[in-house]
Amino acid sequence: MITYREMRQSDIPALLDMIWKMWAGPKVKAKPGVAIHYAEMVLYYELLNSTVSFVADDNGRAAGVCVLDIKDGHPMHTEYLMKMIDAVAAMSKDPDGLENLKHSTNANRVFKDSEEVLEGKNYGAEVALFILDDQHRGQGIGSGMFNHIANYLNDHGVEKFYLHSDESSYHHFYGDHRGMDLLDSRPSDGSLGAIDNVTLYIYADDVKDQMHL
Numbered sequence: 001m002i003t004y005r006e007m008r009q010s011d012i013p014a015l016l017d018m019i020w021k022m023w024a025g026p027k028v029k030a031k032p033g034v035a036i037h038y039a040e041m042v043l044y045y046e047l048l049n050s051t052v053s054f055v056a057d058d059n060g061r062a063a064g065v066c067v068l069d070i071k072d073g074h075p076m077h078t079e080y081l082m083k084m085i086d087a088v089a090a091m092s093k094d095p096d097g098l099e100n101l102k103h104s105t106n107a108n109r110v111f112k113d114s115e116e117v118l119e120g121k122n123y124g125a126e127v128a129l130f131i132l133d134d135q136h137r138g139q140g141i142g143s144g145m146f147n148h149i150a151n152y153l154n155d156h157g158v159e160k161f162y163l164h165s166d167e168s169s170y171h172h173f174y175g176d177h178r179g180m181d182l183l184d185s186r187p188s189d190g191s192l193g194a195i196d197n198v199t200l201y202i203y204a205d206d207v208k209d210q211m212h213l
């Protein structure tokens with residue numbers, strides 16, 4: 001049975017495994033010793049600014065994660081910052097890791113630039129990371145997680161939220177299945193996941209619209 005609960009440190013190995021399998025570029029994926037650092041970089045980058053993270057729990061094992069960042073000025077988690085720096089350093093020791101770093105840095109800059117469309121609009125939270133492992137996709141678990149986080153945000157007074165997605169992800173989920181508004185799309189100017197020059201998207205919605213879908 002699937003339940004939704006807060007992430008624990010013991011969930012991290014399962015989360016790292018699903019992240020690199022989904023998003024590491026092909027050359028890095030072929031080197032699991034490097035790919036694990038790629039996954040650490042992605043996960044710790046999101047956790048360092050997180051407010052709370054929920055996992056979908058399948059009989060005690062994390063089947064997916066959703067990282068939330070409520071924009072209320074909460075402090076950074078410096079323990080994750082240190083871990084992220086270690087992961088970047090480890091990636092940069094490998095030529096394919098270094099190449100991947102350069103590409104994703106470019107794409108992340110475009111992500112940040114595109115956030116202009118959010119300015120002055122009071123988006124109180126960001127869904128910073130959302131992934132299920134491949135055995136648990138397409139069974140309604142992601143939708144259940146979305147309802148769970150919408151209820152959490154509503155309980156914490158957040159009215160509107162946003163997220164980034166891109167073509168290396170199942171981005172149709174947000175528009176087609178959750179009815180979120182597409183605020184912006186633009187080319188990444190760099191690779192993300194296994195694809196070069198993907199399109200990046202920003203979706204947003206009212207929390208209340210997501211609570212009972």
Ligand SMILES: CC(C)(COP(=O)(O)OP(=O)(O)OC[C@H]1O[C@@H](n2cnc3c(N)ncnc32)[C@H](O)[C@@H]1OP(=O)(O)O)[C@@H](O)C(=O)NCCC(=O)NCCS
Nearest residue numbers: 130131132137138139140141142143164165169170173177
């Ligand atoms: C995106 C994700 C979290 C959605 O969770 P999920 O549990 O698979 O989604 P649900 O089962 O609730 O799906 C809702 C709908 O999306 C469809 N869907 C979900 N993932 C799909 C996929 N990869 N391909 C095709 N359809 C998919 C489901 O079939 C379902 O359609 P229906 O309502 O018409 O039956 C999950 O698919 C996932 O982890 N994907 C890989 C990582 C990713 O892309 N994350 C988003 C990053 S921004």
